[in-house]
Amino acid sequence: MVYALDPRIHRVWRSPSTLQFGVDTAVLTLDDLSNADERMLVALDAGVTMSGLQMVARRARAGAGAPARLLERLAPVLAPQPEPEPECERPVVVIDGAGQTAARLIEALGEAGVDARSGLTWDDPAVDTAAAAVVVGSFAVEPERHRRWLRRDVPHLAIVFGDERVRVGPFVDPGAGPCLGCVDLRLTDADPAWPAMATQLYTRDARRETPLVAAAASGVAGFAVLDRLRGGRALSRSSVAVDYVTGAREETDWAAHPGCGCLGLPADPA
Numbered sequence: 001m002v003y004a005l006d007p008r009i010h011r012v013w014r015s016p017s018t019l020q021f022g023v024d025t026a027v028l029t030l031d032d033l034s035n036a037d038e039r040m041l042v043a044l045d046a047g048v049t050m051s052g053l054q055m056v057a058r059r060a061r062a063g064a065g066a067p068a069r070l071l072e073r074l075a076p077v078l079a080p081q082p083e084p085e086p087e088c089e090r091p092v093v094v095i096d097g098a099g100q101t102a103a104r105l106i107e108a109l110g111e112a113g114v115d116a117r118s119g120l121t122w123d124d125p126a127v128d129t130a131a132a133a134v135v136v137g138s139f140a141v142e143p144e145r146h147r148r149w150l151r152r153d154v155p156h157l158a159i160v161f162g163d164e165r166v167r168v169g170p171f172v173d174p175g176a177g178p179c180l181g182c183v184d185l186r187l188t189d190a191d192p193a194w195p196a197m198a199t200q201l202y203t204r205d206a207r208r209e210t211p212l213v214a215a216a217a218s219g220v221a222g223f224a225v226l227d228r229l230r231g232g233r234a235l236s237r238s239s240v241a242v243d244y245v246t247g248a249r250e251e252t253d254w255a256a257h258p259g260c261g262c263l264g265l266p267a268d269p270a
C-alpha cells in the first residue's frame with residue numbers, strides 16, 4: 001500500500017512549524033512539526049510505502065512509532081486508495097444533439113470519468129439505460145424529441161439556444177418535476193402565439209454558438225450532469241440563461257403545468 005497526500009488539497013505554512021492543509025477551508029492544521037515530520041511529508045508528497053516511510057524516519061532519527069503517528073494525524077488529507085473500476089461501470093450520458101457545446105460537454109464529462117456519447121440512434125441499447133441525457137436544440141425542443149426521453153424514464157437536461165441567450169435547464173426528472181412540455185405550456189401562458197411560433201423554429205439553427213458561449217453553456221450543463229450522477233437535483237426545477245453579449249446569468253424557476261399531465265395531475269379543464 002502506498003501512502004500519499006491528496007494532491008487536490010493545497011498546503012500552506014502558517015509559521016515555520018505549523019502547516020495548514022486547505023486554503024479556502026482549513027481541513028487540517030499541524031502544529032510543532034519536527035524535522036523528521038517534514039522529511040516524511042516530503043516523502044508522502046510523492047507517495048511512499050510504510051517501509052519507505054520508516055526508513056525516512058530512521059534517517060531523521062525519529063522514534064519507531066513516528067510514521068504511524070504522523071499518518072494518523074494526516075488521515076483527513078491522505079489520497080484515497082485507487083479502486084480499479086471496470087470500464088462498463090462508468091455512467092453513460094447520451095448527448096442528443098451536436099455542435100460546439102455538445103463537443104465540449106462530451107470532452108469535459110469524459111475527463112470526469114463519464115462515458116458521454118453522441119450520435120446514437122433510438123434503437124441503441126445505451127439510449128434505454130442511460131443515466132442521463134442532454135438535449136441540445138435551438139429556440140424550442142420538438143415535443144416528440146423530449147417525450148422519447150420522458151417515456152424511457154431517463155432524466156434529461158435541455159440546452160436551448162435562442163437569439164439573445166442560451167437556456168440550460170430544466171433537468172427533467174421524469175414523473176417528479178416539470179418536463180419540457182410544462183415549459184412550453186408556461187411559455188404559452190405568457191404568449192398564446194408561442195406554439196405557432198415554436199413549430200417554425202424547431203429546425204432553425206440559432207447560429208449563436210461561439211466558443212465563449214459553448215464554454216459557458218457546457219460549464220453550466222456539465223456541473224448539473226455531474227451533480228445528477230452524484231444523486232443531486234441541480235436545475236431540476238430551474239434553468240440558467242446565459243446572455244450572449246454580457247455573459248450575465250439569469251435563473252428562472254419552473255413548476256409542472258397542470259395542463260401537461262406528465263406528473264399524473266388532472267388536466268386543467270379551462
Ligand SMILES: [Zn+2]
Binds near residue numbers: 257262
Ligand atoms: Zn410536463
